[in-house]
Amino acid sequence: xxxxxxxxxxxxxxxxxxxxxxxxxxxxxxxxxxxxxxxxxxxxxxxxxxxxxxxxxxxxxxxxxxxxxxxxxxxxxxxxxxxxxxxxxxxxxxxxxxxxxxxxxxxxxxxx
Amino acid sequence: xxxxxxxxxxxxxxxxxxxxxxxxxxxxxxxxxxxxxxxxxxxxxxxxxxxxxxxxxxxxxxxxxxxxxxxxxxxxxxxxxxxxxxxxxxxxxxxxxxxxxxxxxxxxxxxx
Numbered sequence: 001x002x003x004x005x006x007x008x009x010x011x012x013x014x015x016x017x018x019x020x021x022x023x024x025x026x027x028x029x030x031x032x033x034x035x036x037x038x039x040x041x042x043x044x045x046x047x048x049x050x051x052x053x054x055x056x057x058x059x060x061x062x063x064x065x066x067x068x069x070x071x072x073x074x075x076x077x078x079x080x081x082x083x084x085x086x087x088x089x090x091x092x093x094x095x096x097x098x099x100x101x102x103x104x105x106x107x108x109x110x111x112x
Numbered sequence: 113x114x115x116x117x118x119x120x121x122x123x124x125x126x127x128x129x130x131x132x133x134x135x136x137x138x139x140x141x142x143x144x145x146x147x148x149x150x151x152x153x154x155x156x157x158x159x160x161x162x163x164x165x166x167x168x169x170x171x172x173x174x175x176x177x178x179x180x181x182x183x184x185x186x187x188x189x190x191x192x193x194x195x196x197x198x199x200x201x202x203x204x205x206x207x208x209x210x211x212x213x214x215x216x217x218x219x220x221x222x223x224x
Contacts, residue, residue: 034212043217044155096210097145
């Protein structure tokens with residue numbers, strides 16, 4: 001089955017700097033790669049996703065890149081702000097959500 | 113807009129006791145899920161239901177049961193709780209079992 005590894009487990013950056021979180025997956029058949037943000041005391045919330053037919057997707061300050069050959073994908077946050085502080089989860093799987101496997105999470109802290 | 117409502121938000125339970133975590137959604141989504149979140153392990157799928165009347169096993173189903181009598185409700189039952197079931201439990205839903213997951217705010221369960 002699918003296995004997802006996520007790095008780093010914690011990340012601290014200065015406000016305004018960029019943050020990058022990386023994930024690798026094992027199942028070459030996976031075709032759906034979402035990223036979720038979890039604020040303290042809340043449930044995770046989808047922030048961006050990418051499907052295997054594209055290599056990059058952007059939404060304002062966040063972007064996701066996918067390298068299917070190497071089986072890794074990354075989340076990029078530019079011009080970080082204190083409100084970006086949260087735990088971020090990557091996931092990999094198929095279009096059907098019951099087959100989605102989550103990474104172990106990255107705690108991002110943005111210092112003013 | 114309520115979305116996903118979970119109850120209780122927090123519970124301390126003696127080992128061996130039976131416990132049901134409740135989950136209700138008002139989005140008329142067909143698919144619902146139960147995840148557990150543990151530090152260093154991320155989110156792991158316990159059980160899911162793609163439509164009312166059907167359920168399926170996720171990655172870590174042992175010790176848990178679910179039912180889906182109607183579209184809105186998806187309770188999770190621990191028949192005889194054990195300390196290893198101490199965790200934060202998240203209920204989620206999605207349209208047609210694919211794409212974005214909508215999470216509740218979680219139920220923190222401690223089994224002593």
